[in-house]
Amino acid sequence: MATTRPPADPEADPRVKAVFDDIRSTRRTDRINHLWLHLAFDPALLERTWAEVKAVMATPSTLDPLTKEMIYIAVSVANACSYCVHSHTAAAKAKGMTAAQHGELLAIVALAGKTNQLATALQVPLDEAFDAMR
Amino acid sequence: MATTRPPADPEADPRVKAVFDDIRSTRRTDRINHLWLHLAFDPALLERTWAEVKAVMATPSTLDPLTKEMIYIAVSVANACSYCVHSHTAAAKAKGMTAAQHGELLAIVALAGKTNQLATALQVPLDEAFDAMR
Amino acid sequence: MATTRPPADPEADPRVKAVFDDIRSTRRTDRINHLWLHLAFDPALLERTWAEVKAVMATPSTLDPLTKEMIYIAVSVANACSYCVHSHTAAAKAKGMTAAQHGELLAIVALAGKTNQLATALQVPLDEAFDAMR
Amino acid sequence: MATTRPPADPEADPRVKAVFDDIRSTRRTDRINHLWLHLAFDPALLERTWAEVKAVMATPSTLDPLTKEMIYIAVSVANACSYCVHSHTAAAKAKGMTAAQHGELLAIVALAGKTNQLATALQVPLDEAFDAMR
Amino acid sequence: MATTRPPADPEADPRVKAVFDDIRSTRRTDRINHLWLHLAFDPALLERTWAEVKAVMATPSTLDPLTKEMIYIAVSVANACSYCVHSHTAAAKAKGMTAAQHGELLAIVALAGKTNQLATALQVPLDEAFDAMR
Amino acid sequence: MATTRPPADPEADPRVKAVFDDIRSTRRTDRINHLWLHLAFDPALLERTWAEVKAVMATPSTLDPLTKEMIYIAVSVANACSYCVHSHTAAAKAKGMTAAQHGELLAIVALAGKTNQLATALQVPLDEAFDAMR
Numbered sequence: 001m002a003t004t005r006p007p008a009d010p011e012a013d014p015r016v017k018a019v020f021d022d023i024r025s026t027r028r029t030d031r032i033n034h035l036w037l038h039l040a041f042d043p044a045l046l047e048r049t050w051a052e053v054k055a056v057m058a059t060p061s062t063l064d065p066l067t068k069e070m071i072y073i074a075v076s077v078a079n080a081c082s083y084c085v086h087s088h089t090a091a092a093k094a095k096g097m098t099a100a101q102h103g104e105l106l107a108i109v110a111l112a113g114k115t116n117q118l119a120t121a122l123q124v125p126l127d128e129a130f131d132a133m134r
Numbered sequence: 135m136a137t138t139r140p141p142a143d144p145e146a147d148p149r150v151k152a153v154f155d156d157i158r159s160t161r162r163t164d165r166i167n168h169l170w171l172h173l174a175f176d177p178a179l180l181e182r183t184w185a186e187v188k189a190v191m192a193t194p195s196t197l198d199p200l201t202k203e204m205i206y207i208a209v210s211v212a213n214a215c216s217y218c219v220h221s222h223t224a225a226a227k228a229k230g231m232t233a234a235q236h237g238e239l240l241a242i243v244a245l246a247g248k249t250n251q252l253a254t255a256l257q258v259p260l261d262e263a264f265d266a267m268r
Numbered sequence: 269m270a271t272t273r274p275p276a277d278p279e280a281d282p283r284v285k286a287v288f289d290d291i292r293s294t295r296r297t298d299r300i301n302h303l304w305l306h307l308a309f310d311p312a313l314l315e316r317t318w319a320e321v322k323a324v325m326a327t328p329s330t331l332d333p334l335t336k337e338m339i340y341i342a343v344s345v346a347n348a349c350s351y352c353v354h355s356h357t358a359a360a361k362a363k364g365m366t367a368a369q370h371g372e373l374l375a376i377v378a379l380a381g382k383t384n385q386l387a388t389a390l391q392v393p394l395d396e397a398f399d400a401m402r
Numbered sequence: 403m404a405t406t407r408p409p410a411d412p413e414a415d416p417r418v419k420a421v422f423d424d425i426r427s428t429r430r431t432d433r434i435n436h437l438w439l440h441l442a443f444d445p446a447l448l449e450r451t452w453a454e455v456k457a458v459m460a461t462p463s464t465l466d467p468l469t470k471e472m473i474y475i476a477v478s479v480a481n482a483c484s485y486c487v488h489s490h491t492a493a494a495k496a497k498g499m500t501a502a503q504h505g506e507l508l509a510i511v512a513l514a515g516k517t518n519q520l521a522t523a524l525q526v527p528l529d530e531a532f533d534a535m536r
Numbered sequence: 537m538a539t540t541r542p543p544a545d546p547e548a549d550p551r552v553k554a555v556f557d558d559i560r561s562t563r564r565t566d567r568i569n570h571l572w573l574h575l576a577f578d579p580a581l582l583e584r585t586w587a588e589v590k591a592v593m594a595t596p597s598t599l600d601p602l603t604k605e606m607i608y609i610a611v612s613v614a615n616a617c618s619y620c621v622h623s624h625t626a627a628a629k630a631k632g633m634t635a636a637q638h639g640e641l642l643a644i645v646a647l648a649g650k651t652n653q654l655a656t657a658l659q660v661p662l663d664e665a666f667d668a669m670r
Numbered sequence: 671m672a673t674t675r676p677p678a679d680p681e682a683d684p685r686v687k688a689v690f691d692d693i694r695s696t697r698r699t700d701r702i703n704h705l706w707l708h709l710a711f712d713p714a715l716l717e718r719t720w721a722e723v724k725a726v727m728a729t730p731s732t733l734d735p736l737t738k739e740m741i742y743i744a745v746s747v748a749n750a751c752s753y754c755v756h757s758h759t760a761a762a763k764a765k766g767m768t769a770a771q772h773g774e775l776l777a778i779v780a781l782a783g784k785t786n787q788l789a790t791a792l793q794v795p796l797d798e799a800f801d802a803m804r
Binding site: 176214215267 | 482487488491492501502504505508509527
């Protein structure tokens with residue numbers, strides 16, 4: 001099921017084709033994930049979303065590619081996004097995440113989920129030492 | 135404000151004192167963050183929470199300490215935990231997070247927040263390729 | 269799957285039948301969505317929930333029906349409610365939401381998801397100008 | 403700060419006065435919590451919200467009043483609602499919640515927060531045994 | 537689908553077998569839920585998670601077992617964890633939750649979800665009376 | 671408090687000055703909200719975020735400006751972002767949102783919060799009629 005139906009021939013639209021070509025080239029694969037197919041109903045939204053994913057996730061930067069995927073997974077878990085958890089876990093494994101690293105990522109995400117609830121339940125006042133504006 | 139009042143003299147309880155001593159020793163500081171002070175109303179909960187934080191966050195492992203803090207921040211932002219965002223951002227800076235790394239962390243968290251909403255709004259069906267049980 | 273089993277013959281209960289009749293009449297359809305079937309295990313909860321949906325969503329007011337559905341979708345996406353995203357996107361389309369409007373709705377929801385994370389990550393202090401109590 | 407300014411003399415509106423009188427009488431107190439003062443800008447919303455709170459929380463039922471408050475706190479923590487966590491923790495204490503029960507409530511909320519993240523991160527397939535529709 | 541593949545013969549690992557044996561013995565059943573099977577890829581995470589579930593949920597304490605399950609369900613709903621909602625609703629029914637109690641639990645969870653949104657939308661300032669640190 | 675300290679003289683950086691000038695010109699005001707001041711620590715993130723806000727929120731489109739703000743508020747409430755709820759409620763009022771419209775927006779957000787919890791608690795199976803891929 002889905003809330004939009006992907007176009008029958010999405011690449012008939014040259015804007016969609018340009019994005020899909022760039023995805024295939026950047027990721028060195030022939031596969032276009034379902035997210036992009038479903039976003040193709042709105043070419044402007046597709047273009048902007050891919051441009052941002054490419055700039056943030058597929059451009060060399062101060063964080064290594066696997067660390068980036070693990071941060072992405074962490075947010076997606078907390079936001080309960082099933083699609084994103086699946087797609088970025090697959091991506092992290094493709095970038096070399098070992099079972100030990102996966103287990104450790106889950107241990108941190110689980111612990112953060114736990115202490116987030118504790119700090120919110122206790123409504124703990126902030127420590128002065130945390131304030132970056134001091 | 136807070137929903138619990140920390141004990142007037144928390145370390146009068148030897149179980150609390152033992153945890154606080156271990157926090158000071160593990161973190162090489164005299165400061166006990168407010169979260170631990172507020173958890174002291176229930177020594178068993180305090181003990182178990184600190185034991186898990188120590189095992190997951192303060193024990194050498196396959197992920198480096200700064201990566202762990204950034205994953206922790208990512209979850210805490212998505213769960214909207216003000217205390218945790220403040221405390222773990224301060225911890226990440228203490229472990230050497232540069233402004234460039236902080237900016238990049240925020241860019242990933244923001245992008246994930248965005249695509250999480252898109253995938254959920256589209257209710258995109260999962261790609262077979264994501265299935266680890268294949 | 270589900271956590272409750274709908275009654276075999278829900279309309280045998282006159283309270284359930286009265287609600288279902290009102291749903292059919294208000295919405296001019298013979299179809300009773302699964303949500304109402306599953307709520308029928310508790311007639312009082314069914315009655316109160318439908319009464320509120322009818323009052324808020326199916327009664328002429330200062331906001332037009334399509335705007336209301338788009339606001340409903342926005343909340344449902346942020347709360348990661350798969351059923352609600354599906355049902356209210358279908359309802360919005362039935363009320364005339366165009367592909368362009370759908371795309372724009374998604375762009376706003378995605379942007380808000382992004383800046384929500386940024387403001388929370390930065391723990392930005394409130395501007396005095398935002399205070400309605402001034 | 404707040405996004406609405408409560409009316410200067412809210413009880414000048416007889417609909418608001420009727421609700422406030424019922425709150426004072428039901429709760430046996432002279433105090434009107436800020437939530438109700440702020441909702442007074444829209445008397446219809448105030449009336450419907452109080453009616454539901456009264457019916458669900460202040461009417462004898464199959465669950466005892468303290469259990470209800472603890473469930474309310476659990477949801478409010480997970481939804482990160484600072485106001486609701488504060489107000490319902492105060493209410494639970496007023497209804498006799500001991501420190502031991504409070505600690506145990508927090509331990510369950512924290513554990514659920516943790517395993518929620520784990521199950522979502524693993525995207526564990528549902529067990530057939532959980533299906534109420536079998 | 538899932539993000540991890542459970543080991544073909546998980547109990548070949550003695551640490552996994554010990555946890556599974558304890559689950560079977562504590563719960564008096566032969567069935568091992570999928571969550572534990574999927575956690576078995578990381579025996580240390582499996583051990584720590586089960587130990588906490590056993591200590592918090594399966595040890596006599598100040599709250600009765602059904603109340604605990606209802607609190608667990610409440611958090612899991614608010615965190616939108618499909619697996620946890622299913623598994624803990626099944627557990628609550630196994631512990632005697634009646635349809636009337638289930639309906640009431642849902643009414644509280646729904647009401648809290650509603651007022652959480654209202655208090656957050658209004659950004660209601662906290663009442664002094666809620667402050668446990670007074 | 672905050673997790674970053676805004677630069678002492680943010681407009682000394684020409685990239686920051688260009689964004690701030692565009693904000694002042696687009697919004698016809700001299701005021702730069704705190705969010706932008708805090709984002710200025712990372713000029714690239716500031717530039718991309720403002721460009722997207724301008725494209726989505728400040729460019730004429732199929733949805734009117736007030737509807738857009740109300741959708742933004744709805745998402746921000748559900749994500750529990752205090753800063754965003756405050757800033758976009760102020761923006762909606764500046765664009766003409768009446769008290770009646772505000773009350774109705776809150777009624778929809780509250781109702782959606784409620785039914786989101788119900789549908790998630792019931793784990794209601796999707797109706798075939800909702801599937802856009804039929």
